[in-house]
Amino acid sequence: MTPEDLAGRIANGETLAVEFKGEAREPLSDGALVEAVVCLANRPDGESGWLLIGVEDDGRVTGARPRHGSRTDAQRVQVLVANRTRPSVMVRAEVIELEDQAVLVIEVPSMGVPISTSDGHYVRRAIGGDGKPACLPMHFHEMQSLQADRGLLDYSALPVEGAKWEDLDPLEIERFRRFVHESLGRGDSALIDLSDLDLAKALGAVEEWRGGHRIRVLGLLLFGREEALHRLLPTHEVAFQALSGVRVQVNDFFRWPLLRLFDELLARFRARNTEQEVLVGMVRVGVPDYASAAFREGVANALIHRDYTRVGAVHVQWHEDRVEITNPGGFPQGVRLDNLLVTQPRPRNPALADAFKRAGIVERTGRGIDTIFFEQLRNGRPAPNYERSNESGVALVLPGGRGNLEFARLVAEESQAERPLALDDLLLLNALWTDRRLSTAEAAVLIQKPESEARSRLQRLVEGGLVESRGERKGRTWHLSAATYRRLGEHAAYVRQHGFEPIQHEQMILQYVSSHGRITRREAAGLCQLSPDQAKRVLARLVESRRLAQHGQRKGAFYALPPEDMGALAPDMGAPKPTSKPAKPRSRE
Known part of the structure; x- marks a missing residue:
């Protein structure tokens, strides 16, 4: 150092x-x-x-x-x-x-x-x-939590002292079979025909031990009776809250097995989630307030990745303009806000994550985070954010409110035309819609990939007629094309964002000099919203065509009208003084 x-x-x-x-x-x-x-x-x-x-x-x-x-x-x-x-x-x-x-x-x-x-x-x-x-x-449970954060301990695979087979509910095992059956091939269908005990063993929820069976944390979480969960796993709790401003309308806490909880939360979600429609060709496409797939993955992630050694509940909060899903326990080691979209999956509870995959609840690839972002964006909503997450908990916010139906229509039209947009495309288009322009460096940060990949992705959007570029090299910026703005119902936005043509830049600079007498390169760049190099080239053209004269060099340089045009300036415009001495006034006779 x-x-x-x-x-x-x-x-x-x-x-x-x-x-x-x-x-x-x-x-x-x-x-x-x-x-x-x-x-x-x-x-x-x-x-x-x-x-x-x-x-x-x-x-x-x-x-x-x-x-x-x-x-x-x-x-x-x-x-x-x-x-x-x-x-x-x-x-x-x-x-x-x-x-x-x-x-x-x-x-x-x-x-x-x-x-x-x-x-x-x-x-x-x-x-x-x-x-x-x-x-x-x-404390000891904090040591377990630390090891789980680092991928050295699977808390969900630990045996539970005092738990018995009778503490598991056969109805919940049957519920697991139903999830697999309704998953349309996403789940592990080989589990359906197994006996209750064999199914629990296949999942790792139960293990043979000294001629009998030991129940693991996973077994209680998936199939435990409510009384057994309360007695043997007191840290497990889930809350559903509906809020209107600061007023709490619903405030329910549950200590149920996870699949039953999942069913309950989905039912409450569907009861509150409304939907609008857009016409794409001859097909009506529904645009919900919140995408069901994004909500499913968000809840599943909170249940799978929460730290079950910590006291605290998983909270699902329904606000007027957003849904918040929080869980105890920060991101596992190696997962950060700036690599969420590209890092390898690191479940805190691998056995529990595997059980959810085999039930068909979550993606078998472990890339549920992609689903959350993709589904939110394709419905014309702002991107999800995890910015309130810290070392003690993860917080997912799904923004709601009035969606951009025209954006949702554009995504659907591209899909119908066999030009489906990938997650990176949606991230970039959404940012260009909200922020109006991006540099290549900003785009790379947004998609969490190197600048070369961001530039390549933007170039493909240019080739598809969705995006245009402006400027050169490091000064290049990207904005939505005129056709895209028309499809989004914003005809004037393109003109505002495309900026001025070179001849307009020149006229703006000449008008500025006529009013203020001189201009520097920095002032020209700010006036025309150009990079310093771009402003330098515009000023050089004006000097070459003799419409401006350069005074000084490098940082001290400024530009003014040439001497033959000085007479047109008012005395207080700040133009350089003529070098010749003024004539003496005649004496009166």
Whole structure:
């Protein structure tokens, strides 16, 4: 780490990944140092943590005290941490001079298992009661949660102490068969003809144990009786709430097995979901407030990926303009907001995810997130968002309200013409409709892919007549074509977004100079909404045609009317002064 990097981390303050330990008042003991390392190692995000010794909580650099005589030996610090952590944590330590003070910087790698001090003390990095990062005690269920986040533990496959076969409801097993039968080939039809016990074994819900059977968490979640779930799996709960503003109209909580819950939530969804129609050719196409497939996948994901070691309910909230689906437990390790659409599936509870796939509830590919986005966008709705998600929970928002029926019609027409639009196409078209224009870099961020792929996708939309480009190279922007705006019922929007032709740019600049006497390249770029290079080329054409004259060079350059046109300017227009001296007035006789 360079001193500049260190200064940047200090300026950003303490976070879940960065901890300050000041030694202005007293030296930091070896035990406290090791405990701070353990705290940073027990973080769920999979990234390195940083312990900065010699920096106070308020960010003041007061310096680290020498730990080995008159100096600090970084290698001995590394050995200390390795010897006093279980399993051993191999940190990287170095001393960096900053503001004439020595700062001991310790990089703590992400570990695959919970870490403790050599005397068995477990702590974790989390947000404390005051809203600031802190080191908190790490309980056993939190260790399980951490391992599940990292894909090292499948909580749904663990046996449940005290659970019996009688705690499972045969009606729920029959419900599972019905789901498979109604899945139209998506489910595992081989399960239908199995006996109740064999079906439970095939799913991994029950295992043979010492001549009998042990019930796993999966078995209770899928087939458990309500009383058994309440007694043996108290963290499992689902809430359905309907809200009008701040007024709660419905507030129901359930401790039912998952398939029964799924049926109930879908029934409530259908009862509230209204639909409009658009005519595509001779066919009427329904455009619902919320796509059923998107809601199904959103609810299924919340049930599959929730952290069942944490107390808290999965919430399905029906608002006037949106549906919110939240679940306890953040994204699994490696899944972030900026890679949701491209990362590989990482279910927190793999056995439960597999059971939902075999029931035909979710995509067998594990790409349900694509379905949520695709179905929402093709109905002319804003894209779903997960922006309220954090390390303690995932929140999906499906925007509702009045949809863009013309956009839905366009998508349907493209499909009927055997030019079906992919998810990336819908993301780009939706953004161009709402934001009016995109750069290639912005498009790449939107579809979460490299710029080369974003450019290729946009170019195909250009070839399909849906999009047009403007500008060159890095200054290129993209906007909807005139034909697309017409199909969307926005005839004037194309003219506004397409901007001005080069001759209009020139006239705007000349008018500006006539009014203000001069113009700089930056002013020309802002006036015509061009990049600096584009503005430079327009100004060069005006100079070449002798309609403007350049004064100065590089950043100090400005442009004014040529000397022969100065007489047409008013005295206060700011044009350059003529170099010849004015004639002296005649004396009166």
